[in-house]
Amino acid sequence: MAQRIVVDPITRIEGHLKIEVEIENGKVKNAWSSGTLFRGIEMILQGRDPRDAWLFTQRACGVCTYVHGLASVRCVDDAMDVTVPAGARLLRNLMMGAQFLHDHIVHFYNLSALDWVDMLSALKADPKKAAEISNSIGETDSGVNDYKDTQTKLKGFVDSGQLGPFANAYWGHPAYKLPPEINLIGVKHYLDCLKMQVKAAQLHAIFGGKNPHIQSLVVGGVTCARDLNADRLAEFLYQLKEVKAFVDNIYIPDILAIAGYYKDWGGIGGTTNFLAYGEFPQSEEEPGSLFFPRGAVFKRNLSKVDAVDVGQIQEHVAHSWYEGAEAKNPAQGETKPNFTGYDTGGKYSWLKAPRYNGESMEVGPLSRVLVAYAAGNEAVKKSVDDALAKLGVGPEALFSTLGRHAARALETKIIADAMVDWTMELITLVKDGKADTYQEWDWKDGMGAGLNDVPRGALGHWIDVKDKKIANYQMVVPSTWNLGPRCAAGKLGPVEEALIGTPIADPKQPLEILRTIHSFDPCIACAVHVIDPHTNEVYKIRVV
Amino acid sequence: MAHQGILRDELISKGVSRRDFMKYCGTLTAALGLSPMMAPRLAEALAKKRQPVVYLSFAECTGCAESLLRTTYPSIEEVLFELISLDYHETVMAASGQQSEDALHSAVKDNEGKFICIVDGSIPTKKGYGMIGGQEMIDIVKEIVPKALATICVGTCASFGGLPVAAPNPSGAKSVKEVTGVDTINISGCPPNSINIVGTIAHYLLLGKLPELDGQGRPLWAYGMTIHESCPRRAHYEEGNFVAKFGDEGAMNDWCLFEMGCKGPETHSNCALVKWNQGVNWPIGAGHPCIGCTEPEFWDKMSPFYVSK
Numbered sequence: 081m082a083q084r085i086v087v088d089p090i091t092r093i094e095g096h097l098k099i100e101v102e103i104e105n106g107k108v109k110n111a112w113s114s115g116t117l118f119r120g121i122e123m124i125l126q127g128r129d130p131r132d133a134w135l136f137t138q139r140a141c142g143v144c145t146y147v148h149g150l151a152s153v154r155c156v157d158d159a160m161d162v163t164v165p166a167g168a169r170l171l172r173n174l175m176m177g178a179q180f181l182h183d184h185i186v187h188f189y190n191l192s193a194l195d196w197v198d199m200l201s202a203l204k205a206d207p208k209k210a211a212e213i214s215n216s217i218g219e220t221d222s223g224v225n226d227y228k229d230t231q232t233k234l235k236g237f238v239d240s241g242q243l244g245p246f247a248n249a250y251w252g253h254p255a256y257k258l259p260p261e262i263n264l265i266g267v268k269h270y271l272d273c274l275k276m277q278v279k280a281a282q283l284h285a286i287f288g289g290k291n292p293h294i295q296s297l298v299v300g301g302v303t304c305a306r307d308l309n310a311d312r313l314a315e316f317l318y319q320l321k322e323v324k325a326f327v328d329n330i331y332i333p334d335i336l337a338i339a340g341y342y343k344d345w346g347g348i349g350g351t352t353n354f355l356a357y358g359e360f361p362q363s364e365e366e367p368g369s370l371f372f373p374r375g376a377v378f379k380r381n382l383s384k385v386d387a388v389d390v391g392q393i394q395e396h397v398a399h400s401w402y403e404g405a406e407a408k409n410p411a412q413g414e415t416k417p418n419f420t421g422y423d424t425g426g427k428y429s430w431l432k433a434p435r436y437n438g439e440s441m442e443v444g445p446l447s448r449v450l451v452a453y454a455a456g457n458e459a460v461k462k463s464v465d466d467a468l469a470k471l472g473v474g475p476e477a478l479f480s481t482l483g484r485h486a487a488r489a490l491e492t493k494i495i496a497d498a499m500v501d502w503t504m505e506l507i508t509l510v511k512d513g514k515a516d517t518y519q520e521w522d523w524k525d526g527m528g529a530g531l532n533d534v535p536r537g538a539l540g541h542w543i544d545v546k547d548k549k550i551a552n553y554q555m556v557v558p559s560t561w562n563l564g565p566r567c568a569a570g571k572l573g574p575v576e577e578a579l580i581g582t583p584i585a586d587p588k589q590p591l592e593i594l595r596t597i598h599s600f601d602p603c604i605a606c607a608v609h610v611i612d613p614h615t616n617e618v619y620k621i622r623v624v
Numbered sequence: 625m626a627h628q629g630i631l632r633d634e635l636i637s638k639g640v641s642r643r644d645f646m647k648y649c650g651t652l653t654a655a656l657g658l659s660p661m662m663a664p665r666l667a668e669a670l671a672k673k674r675q676p677v678v679y680l681s682f683a684e685c686t687g688c689a690e691s692l693l694r695t696t697y698p699s700i701e702e703v704l705f706e707l708i709s710l711d712y713h714e715t716v717m718a719a720s721g722q723q724s725e726d727a728l729h730s731a732v733k734d735n736e737g738k739f740i741c742i743v744d745g746s747i748p749t750k751k752g753y754g755m756i757g758g759q760e761m762i763d764i765v766k767e768i769v770p771k772a773l774a775t776i777c778v779g780t781c782a783s784f785g786g787l788p789v790a791a792p793n794p795s796g797a798k799s800v801k802e803v804t805g806v807d808t809i810n811i812s813g814c815p816p817n818s819i820n821i822v823g824t825i826a827h828y829l830l831l832g833k834l835p836e837l838d839g840q841g842r843p844l845w846a847y848g849m850t851i852h853e854s855c856p857r858r859a860h861y862e863e864g865n866f867v868a869k870f871g872d873e874g875a876m877n878d879w880c881l882f883e884m885g886c887k888g889p890e891t892h893s894n895c896a897l898v899k900w901n902q903g904v905n906w907p908i909g910a911g912h913p914c915i916g917c918t919e920p921e922f923w924d925k926m927s928p929f930y931v932s933k
Binding site for chain 1: 704717797906
């Protein structure tokens with residue numbers, strides 16, 4: 081007997097998301113993903129100064145702060161035909177890296193961990209045993225007294241009767257499998273991460289000016305020339321090492337330890353096709369010099385990577401609250417917001433449904449890692465193979481909720497390691513007097529695109545500049561790819577597909593659903609936007 | 625199952641008399657090696673609930689909540705564990721769906737007139753443009769805000785409308801005050817500095833009263849000065865030393881950014897004094913003009929951001 085349940089709001093994400101599932105015989109049979117807020121940033125951008133675009137778009141999201149701003153300046157750089165100097169490129173990459181480090185550790189510990197870690201069970205742990213386990217897997221600067229302190233703090237908090245954000249949750253749910261000691265480790269590291277993210281944000285602010293919402297990007301480069309001095313570079317390097325140590329000694333060991341108890345989740349929550357635009361250009365050559373390569377993997381086939389043709393992207397509105405039923409390439413045609421009420425048989429989301437070659441594509445850390453793996457990237461291959469070996473699972477486990485979390489952790493380490501190299505490269509440029517941060521440019525009419533791969537996945541911004549004004553602005557955003565609804569052909573969006581087959585122990589307690597949703601790291605503020613409202617105007621984007 | 629009530633009430637509900645409770649405090653005081661004079665103070669501390677707070681998010685980007693996470697002294701852990709009881713916050717709470725909605729309703733019901741409501745994001749007024757748990761955001765805010773002891777708007781969106789209301793305001797968004805009629809305390813900024821958010825909450829918790837506000841509802845202690853008045857580059861402004869191109873000689877010598885579009889003279893905020901992220905840097909320090917993000921309608925009034933007024 082099929083039963084429908086609705087989870088609204090989905091918490092521990094960014095933005096406003098509603099999930100509906102149909103459960104039969106204890107498993108999810110069907111699913112609908114619905115974004116429930118609309119702001120209309122592209123409409124707001126119409127007619128404005130293109131140099132301002134990045135300041136507006138950065139506010140698409142404050143969790144994924146920076147990334148839209150970067151996509152914006154890149155697409156206006158492209159439209160104005162300006163190539164930023166190497167110093168600016170490195171600084172932009174380093175700020176992007178700092179954002180990844182902050183975003184991913186907070187995502188695992190503070191947004192996702194409570195799906196896997198039973199907080200109340202930590203009260204039953206032996207702190208000495210917990211410290212021994214954690215020290216044996218990587219933690220170096222905490223011992224038994226720290227674990228005792230955490231447990232005492234937790235006990236006092238629970239005894240106060242005011243559980244605040246941890247009240248009325250799923251503690252004791254049968255799907256929690258960790259022993260009390262691992263739960264205590266999880267709780268302590270949740271709190272440690274709250275401290276570490278302050279430092280990761282400082283790292284971002286050294287060259288960014290502030291975090292959230294940095295303020296040092298401009299079309300043509302960056303503004304923080306003054307911060308390219310020895311004391312700032314040393315500050316960046318040593319703060320980076322501190323955040324990197326957290327990734328190496330806490331995040332990676334914890335992911336592997338926790339995954340060991342949830343191997344069945346290596347067979348739950350997978351999708352089929354993966355898209356990556358690639359990120360971190362190592363020179364002016366794109367996509368050739370991208371540190372994470374650009375490519376698409378279809379039907380989980382890791383022996384073949386397809387080149388990406390953005391002309392193949394279409395945004396569907398058949399099941400979204402916009403007028404019209406035809407799917408269009410991001411910059412063509414027009415769409416108007418039109419709320420008609422929530423109907424899982426018809427229109428049910430503010431998110432559009434992007435499709436590539438008609439296929440639903442997952443984007444994000446797993447896609448980046450799979451594309452890099454399939455493209456033969458040595459560092460990624462080794463990292464993934466080592467993790468699979470440690471867990472004693474085969475590569476099929478990658479295509480899952482577990483695989484998604486693991487990929488996020490592995491890429492965080494890869495980026496942190498690379499950032500040390502990039503900082504040294506920047507220092508060398510400064511030493512040689514070649515660290516220019518800004519390239520002057522002249523106005524021209526034209527179109528531009530900025531393709532990025534940001535913490536949640538493939539991000540594209542497109543602009544059309546006419547008479548020094550924004551004539552058109554388009555954004556196709558990672559969470560739209562991942563959390564969008566069905567397309568005109570009725571193909572499910574990635575999250576909808578991933579939820580099918582999820583075992584549900586108790587329909588009233590949606591813990592298992594949250595596990596897969598959180599693995600995608602949803603950002604719904606980013607995901608909802610609208611195409612240009614001026615009707616009867618057709619645009620063509622220049623495919624770069 | 626979550627515990628209900630505070631320790632003293634728990635004990636009393638289990639049959640411990642008030643006299644026995646005071647005896648317990650006396651014994652505990654002695655065990656802690658404190659003077660017997662401390663027993664009543666300890667009783668008071670054990671009987672004190674942390675300040676209940678309900679944090680609502682509407683047409684937001686979550687940058688304000690993220691900025692709050694950056695606080696130190698107190699850290700966000702100390703805020704959550706020692707200063708307040710954050711009974712509802714969609715970004716951090718463990719419960720989802722029905723469980724989170726139930727938590728919100730109990731928190732409001734159990735603490736009516738006593739909880740502090742914090743809001744980020746502006747309120748869409750077009751039907752269906754902003755919904756949570758099947759309810760319109762405008763209905764949620766109108767239901768909850770009047771029941772609060774006080775409502776603090778965090779960020780320019782909740783305070784004044786912010787980004788969603790920038791022309792042409794596609795969702796018909798409005799500020800919390802415009803929609804509810806309540807005089808909110810407005811900690812504006814895009815996002816606001818964690819110092820300003822936590823400092824205002826601390827003002828209430830430590831001094832027992834809400835801070836003095838300017839004509840826009842902003843705490844004077846944080847917004848009572850303009851960037852220009854307190855800018856370390858002011859001498860250059862007076863001397864006529866202006867950056868003409870990003871990264872030029874003037875930029876390398878901390879010259880004034882007025883001609884690059886800086887809106888410091890019109891912007892009320894303490895950024896120049898407290899800087900950002902524990903003093904690591906701030907926009908002007910990073911060579912970029914101020915965009916006036918604490919001011920109402922700054923997205924329309926302070927732009928173009930690279931053109932000086």
